[in-house]
Amino acid sequence: MPQGGSIVSGVAGRYATALFELAAEEKSIDAVGADLARFEALVAESADLARLVRAPVFTAEQQLAAIAAVLDKAGIGGLAGKFVRLVAAKRRLFLVSEIIRSYRALVAESRGVVRAEVTLAEQPSDKVLEEIRTALKGVAKGGEIVLDVKVDPAIIGGLVVKLGSRMVDASLRYKLNSIRLALKEVG
Known part of the structure; x- marks a missing residue:
């Protein structure tokens, strides 16, 4: 329960x-x-x-x-x-x-299963999925991880992970936007 x-x-x-x-x-x-x-x-x-x-x-x-x-x-x-x-x-x-x-x-x-939504720019290999699953296990306190994989070429590269209410955006698009904003502040 x-x-x-x-x-x-x-x-x-x-x-x-x-x-x-x-x-x-x-x-x-x-x-x-x-x-x-x-x-x-x-x-x-x-x-x-x-x-x-x-x-x-x-x-x-x-x-x-x-x-x-x-x-x-x-x-x-x-x-x-x-x-x-x-x-x-x-x-x-x-x-x-x-x-x-x-x-x-x-x-x-109730069974200790944790769902994570992972968005990548292209379809990942089984090896990449297993690496993501292993990395998330530590965050999810060892529960079984079920990945809902989405492919979105607009993120260019990297990945976006949503685990419960937490989200990590490690996409290339996000990083490029951050650099663009930093350059606007400098210039």
């Missing part, structure tokens, strides 16, 4: 926290996660389902009836199925993607 200040906040965070606590009590964290992933995949595959989830024009009853049919057809039951039905009944279906993201973050946090 996550300790101290939670990494999730807001309405979606409260829903995700409640679901995580129930799943932990029932010892079904992974099963709930798998069902939520299946539901999320269904939403991603169907434009109609995505519209139902995001559009406020449908009544709670319409959303609940449609979601119940989708969940039944997909075989998503148990705690995850009940939870998605509750979210629909409470007119919070538009938050379901954020809730699922927050649930995953809580699961990762």
Whole structure:
């Protein structure tokens, strides 16, 4: 179970926290996660389902009836199925993607997994990724590091790392901008 200040906040965070606590009590964290992933995949595959989830024009009853049919057809039951039905009944279906993201973050946090977003100018080799992972392990107090790698040629070179609320910009673009500002102050 996550300790101290939670990494999730807001309405979606409260829903995700409640679901995580129930799943932990029932010892079904992974099963709930798998069902939520299946539901999320269904939403991603169907434009109609995505519209139902995001559009406020449908009544709670319409959303609940449609979601119940989708969940039944997909075989998503148990705690995850009940939870998605509750979210629909409470007119919070538009938050379901954020809730699922927050649930995953809580699961990762409970297992000591730390996510880091790394932006590089070009696709890195496996060796470079492993070096970044090793360097971040010390900062993350030895927890498992999962890297979300983004490629952005605009940074020119170097890298930008976001780990929780911390960010280190060691990109060439940042360094060049710093030099440019320093030269303006001198001149």
